[in-house]
Amino acid sequence: MSTQPHVHTNPKHQARRNAAIGKIHIGKEQLGMDEETYRAMLLTIGGVKSSKDLNNEGLNKVITHLEKAGVVFTTKKKHGRKPNNLPSGSDRNAKLSKIEALLAEAKRPWEYAHAMAKRMYKKEALEFCDHHELTGIIAALVKNAKKEGRPTDATE
Numbered sequence: 001m002s003t004q005p006h007v008h009t010n011p012k013h014q015a016r017r018n019a020a021i022g023k024i025h026i027g028k029e030q031l032g033m034d035e036e037t038y039r040a041m042l043l044t045i046g047g048v049k050s051s052k053d054l055n056n057e058g059l060n061k062v063i064t065h066l067e068k069a070g071v072v073f074t075t076k077k078k079h080g081r082k083p084n085n086l087p088s089g090s091d092r093n094a095k096l097s098k099i100e101a102l103l104a105e106a107k108r109p110w111e112y113a114h115a116m117a118k119r120m121y122k123k124e125a126l127e128f129c130d131h132h133e134l135t136g137i138i139a140a141l142v143k144n145a146k147k148e149g150r151p152t153d154a155t156e
Helices: 011-031 035-046 056-068 091-106 110-121 131-148
Strands: none
Touching: 011 056, 035 056, 091 110, 091 131, 110 131
């Protein structure tokens, strides 16, 4: 097994490599490894003294080892974006604020409302919904909130 890392000129490959090295450091922290134990694990599993010297095979072996040792890697949930192409005083903007509040109360991302627009009105995103369609999405979110016992402050 070669202990020399493969040098990537492709930015995507380098980004994946950096992410894998980051996962190793997260695993080290989760397990509470001191520096000596960490270096011994890298040498035993990956055949190197530093994570930057790991090749792709070594990165995979070390990550697999950490997972077997109990490390759990999670990704941050992204909540998407609020549509922002409307004037601040518009009626549609007020409706989007209501949708935002209902989504926050339900702990749902903006993609949920975009998916509703697509399913209910065949619109690719909320930006393309008119006043009537936004009102329908609010009504659906309020109905769901009542069904699940969440507050709605329904004024619609």
